[in-house]
């Protein structure tokens with residue numbers, strides 16, 4: 527069966543993998559589709575070579591069906607359509623304080639251990655979420671990034687009637703915007719890229735260039751009850767506190783590898799709450815799967831292209847040289 531291996535140093539090879547029989551508590555999946563995300567691209571740039579064992583299959587935004595179940599697995603049968611919540615939480619520590627999704631010894635499946643860019647994938651059964659019958663498996667491959675968005679919106683406590691500003695209209699920001707809107711918020715996206723602003727507009731979400739949004743003018747002088755920083759940029763985190771209303775919430779979703787200046791005066795003056803949001807908990811996957819069935823969301827427009835597994839090395843090369851894309855799905859079916 528076809529598999530794509532990350533070899534380190536920014537190189538991928540297309541090879542084959544033997545299906546791994548599921549051990550106790552495990553399931554073997556036939557992978558249908560696997561999305562490519564910013565983290566995968568980061569790996570492809572060699573930036574995570576210290577962490578990713580090689581050679582290894584990466585990929586964590588997948589959909590598929592159960593092929594085989596190991597001993598002791600209950601509730602799943604061959605043929606069931608599923609997605610994987612790619613968090614290995616099998617080493618909880620007291621320091622986690624019960625938050626196993628961000629635990630000290632958390633391992634991310636598809637980064638720290640083999641992932642889904644292959645036709646056959648064996649994973650612990652506790653990572654599975656069942657899909658409703660008839661759900662398009664291409665859409666279902668968006669469950670993981672959509673679960674990120676559901677977690678972010680939950681951390682932001684977005685309520686109906688509130689204004690939410692999303693800074694950064696990439697895949698994650700756009701999904702946050704769609705989820706926040708589904709929760710009844712009025713959503714404004716800030717995004718410098720014209721094509722991405724165009725997609726937001728197609729989805730019915732107002733999109734602005736970074737210096738264009740006058741949030742006070744848009745909200746009768748109130749500001750945004752919640753702001754999501756999803757750009758990872760220095761101007762983005764400065765704008766986030768500026769756009770927030772009195773006693774508003776600022777949710778930091780983007781990864782800032784280096785410290786950036788934050789306008790602490792805004793936190794003090796408006797009594798702002800700043801919260802981090804990292805990956806997801808099981809209930810966020812459940813919420814994402816529920817939203818996947820809602821045709822009104824327009825999620826299919828996030829998918830830029832569906833390409834064969836053999837093209838993965840080229841896809842990473844193209845994305846690295848600026849191919850415009852929101853979400854590329856890889857067809858992993860044998």
Ligand SMILES: NC(=O)c1ccc[n+]([C@@H]2O[C@H](COP(=O)([O-])OP(=O)(O)OC[C@H]3O[C@@H](n4cnc5c(N)ncnc54)[C@H](O)[C@@H]3O)[C@@H](O)[C@H]2O)c1
Nearest residue numbers: 564694696697698716757758759761779780781803804805
């Ligand atoms: N919290 C989590 O668990 C989690 C999960 C997935 C991704 N992330 C992070 O979320 C961020 C977004 O992910 P993505 O895949 O959408 O990335 P992306 O790079 O595709 O999107 C970021 C967007 O921000 C825009 N941007 C740049 N400068 C800006 C500015 N000044 N104002 C507004 N927008 C600006 C870019 O044009 C781009 O479209 C990344 O930092 C990623 O690492 C976090």
Ligand SMILES: [Zn+2]
Nearest residue numbers: 563564565587
């Ligand atoms: Zn991802």
